[in-house]
Each structure stands twice: as structure tokens, then as C-alpha cells.
Amino acid sequence: MIEAVTTADVLTARYAGLSARAWKAIGLAALLCAAVALPFLVSSYRVFQFNMVLVYAIVLLGLNILTGYNGQISLGHGAFYAIGAYVAAILMEHMGWAYWATLPVAGLTCFVFGFLFGLPALRLRGHYLALATFALAVAMPQILKYKHIEQWTGGVQGIVIIKPEAPFGLKITPDQWLYLFTLAILVVMFVAGWNLLRGRVGRALVAIRDHPIAAEAMGVNSALYKTLTFGVSALFTGVAGALGAIVIQFVAPDSFTAGLSINFLIGIVIGGIASISGAFYGALFIQFVPNFADQISKAAPWAIYGVFLLAFVYLMPTGVAGFVRLAWMRMKGMRYRRDI
Numbered sequence: 001m002i003e004a005v006t007t008a009d010v011l012t013a014r015y016a017g018l019s020a021r022a023w024k025a026i027g028l029a030a031l032l033c034a035a036v037a038l039p040f041l042v043s044s045y046r047v048f049q050f051n052m053v054l055v056y057a058i059v060l061l062g063l064n065i066l067t068g069y070n071g072q073i074s075l076g077h078g079a080f081y082a083i084g085a086y087v088a089a090i091l092m093e094h095m096g097w098a099y100w101a102t103l104p105v106a107g108l109t110c111f112v113f114g115f116l117f118g119l120p121a122l123r124l125r126g127h128y129l130a131l132a133t134f135a136l137a138v139a140m141p142q143i144l145k146y147k148h149i150e151q152w153t154g155g156v157q158g159i160v161i162i163k164p165e166a167p168f169g170l171k172i173t174p175d176q177w178l179y180l181f182t183l184a185i186l187v188v189m190f191v192a193g194w195n196l197l198r199g200r201v202g203r204a205l206v207a208i209r210d211h212p213i214a215a216e217a218m219g220v221n222s223a224l225y226k227t228l229t230f231g232v233s234a235l236f237t238g239v240a241g242a243l244g245a246i247v248i249q250f251v252a253p254d255s256f257t258a259g260l261s262i263n264f265l266i267g268i269v270i271g272g273i274a275s276i277s278g279a280f281y282g283a284l285f286i287q288f289v290p291n292f293a294d295q296i297s298k299a300a301p302w303a304i305y306g307v308f309l310l311a312f313v314y315l316m317p318t319g320v321a322g323f324v325r326l327a328w329m330r331m332k333g334m335r336y337r338r339d340i
Contacts, residue, residue, distance in 0.1 A: 032187070035183055036180065039172075039175070039176040039179040039180065040176065044173065044175050047175045047176060047179050048175060049287060051175070051178060051179045051182050052244070052247065053283045053284055053287045053288075054179070054182045054183055054186045054283070055240050055244045055247060055283075056240070056282070056283035056286055056287060057190075057282075058185070058186055058189050058237075058243070058279075059236065059237050059241075059264055059283075060264060060267045060268050060278070060279035060282045060283055061189065061190060061193050061236055061276065061279040062077070062193075062234070062235070062236025062237045062240070063077050063236075063237065063264050063265070063267075064268045064271075064274065064275065064276075064278065064279060065196070065197065065205070065229060065232060065233050065236070066229055066230060067265075067268060067273070068273040068274035068275065069197060069205045069229075069274050070206075070208060070209050070225070070226065071208065071209030071210075072226065072230065073126065073129055073130040073133075073265075074233070075130050075131075075137060075258070075261050075262065075265060076132075076133030076135070076136035077137075077233070077234075077237050077265075078140070078257070078258065078260035078261035078263075078264065079136045079137050079139075079140040079256070080110045080113065080114060080234040080238055080241065081238070081240060081260065081264075082140050082141075082241060082251075082253075082255075083106075083110050083140075083238060083241065084106040084109070084110050084237060084238030084240065084241025084242045084244075084245075085241040085242060085245035085255075086144065086153060086159075086241075086245075087102065087105055087110075087238070087241075087242060088103070088105075088241070088245045089159040089161055089245050089251045090153070091105060092161055092162075092246075093159050094152065098164075099164045099246050102242050102246075103185065103239050103242050103243070106239060106241060106242035107235045107238045107242075108235070108238075110234040110235055110237060110238025110239075110241070111231040111232065111234055111235040111238070114232075114233060114234025114235065115227050115230060115234075117133075117136065117230060117234075118226060118227035118228075118229070118230030119227055120132075121133075121226075121227075121230065122223055122226060134258065134261070137257075137258040137260070137261040140253075141253040141254060141256055141257060142253075144256070145253050153253075156253060156254075158250060158251050158252030158253070159250070159251050159252075160249065161246060161248075161249045162249070163175075163178070163246075164178070164246070165177070178247055182243050185243060189239065190279075193236070193276065194276055196232070197276065201225075204220045204225055205225060205229060206274075207220055208220060208222050208225055208226065263286045266282075266285070266286060267279075267282030267286045268282055269282075270285045270286075270309075270312050270319060270320060271283070271285065271320055272318060272319025272321030273319060275319060277321045277324075278319050278320065278321035278322075281320035281321055281324075282319075285320075289309075292308070293305040293308060
């Protein structure tokens, strides 16, 4: 009798696990279908805004890999975003490259820059590392204005990019096509990030973050993983920067100030540290909340923005992703208690 009950319990648990995975797959499929339909249901301006949400989500995923999963604080990802944007703009404007062909080059360039920056950053931790990366963000606009590279970067005037048309004779607007193109790239980047973080590499990153000495004792090459993480994080940000330049159709040094890097850090905190889904919530926050604050008060929009920021941090200390996860667990607990 005991053996039969135990077997039944195991089968029930397995069925429940399979059911949960099935529902999760169905939910993701429904969310993807809604995302594909979105640009055909809203205005062109809203399409542009949601396109930027997708771009920022890629950035925040890359930054979360570095900060959330590996514990390296960066206030300089706006610089990598700028490098990716300028690589795409220069290749399209001066060399006639197709917009889609610039993405891997932008990502690879930022990977190299991130990896090289990660080497000296090995000697820095905590607020010292944050200060070093912040210096990179502060210096980047001035570097882009440097007169000896002005012929490529356009100096203070920047570079104007021509918006690509929809291919294959598709009867959709350029904005709708760019949204769908960005969505496809986002799916690829998030699948790659999920596979990276849910496997052996992800466990090594978390081990270095939580117990660096224990990780070294277990044979994890801390220096190699840290520099590679910096490179991979910069790669994600560079791809997003290239997409952002194509969507906005313009790059200029003053578009990539240190404030952009701070916004990215705000995004991962609001969305949820060490959370893949948190990248979406953080991207929605940094795209729409400043607009809401401006609509509420034209005189003091940043004061309203600060109120929103404090409210999110106070009410959701683990980020929006953590709040959603906790709410779902409580709902499942209530359903379980009701069933018994």
C-alpha cells in the first residue's frame, strides 16, 4: 500500500511538472504572437516606442549577465552601446553595407572592446569597478567628437541613417518591418542568453559572484570567466546599439552621455537583478516612465520620475520580475490550499 501511494505521488509530481512546462510554453507562444501582432494594432509612434523597448531589453539582458549573474557593477554600458551604434552607422554610411550585416560586426567589435576593458578591471571590485566604467561612459562622447576621426563619426553633427524598406515586397511600413526585425534579433539573443545562463557557464558565473574563493578552489578560472563575461555583455549591448541606431536613424555624441549608462543600471534594478524576464520590465520602465512623468508635470518631470523610482524600489525590492514571481507562487499556494 505504501509503495502504491509513493508511485502515485511520483507520477502526479511528474505530470504536474510536465503540465507547468507545457503551460509555460503556451504562455511564451501567446506572448510572442501578441508581440508580432502589436505593430499592426498601434500608431507609428507607438511602434517606434515598443521597438526601443526591444532594443533596451537586449541591453539590459547583457548588463544583467555582467552585474546580476557575475556581480561586476558597470556604469559604462552606454559607451558600448555607442560603439555598436557608430559601427553600424559608419558601415552603412561610408561603406554601403546592408543594415542587417552591420549587427554581427557591431557585436564582435564591442566584444573585443569589452574583453580588453575587462582585463584591467580584474584588479577592481565593487565601487572601484563602477567608477572605472563610469569614466568610460563620461569619456565616450568626447572621444566621438575627436577631430582626427571626425571624417568617420561626423563630429558633433553625427551621422544620419536612411531607414530601410521592408524586403520581399511586403506590404508593411518601414517602422513595422524594423519592429519585426528587432523582435527576431531579440528572440535569438534571449535564447542564446538563456542557454548560456542555465548551463555550466551560468553556474560558474553565479559561483564567482557569491563565493569567489570557493569557485577558485573548485577549479573555476575566475579571471577568464570575468573577462569573457565583460566581452559577452558588451556584445549584447553592441548589437542593441546597432539596432537602436537603425531604428532612430541618427547617431551623435550627445546621444550617448553618462546618463544613458545610469538608465541602463536603473533598468536592471527595477526589472530584477539576475532575472532574464526582468530585462523586459526594466526596458518598459526606462522607455515609458519618463514620458508619463513629463505628461503629469511639464514643470518638474524629473521630480515625478524620482517618485516613480522610489515607489518601485520600495514596493518591489526584488524588482518587477521578483514581484511577479512571488505573486504567482502565492496564487499557486492559494489554489493548492483550496484543492485540499
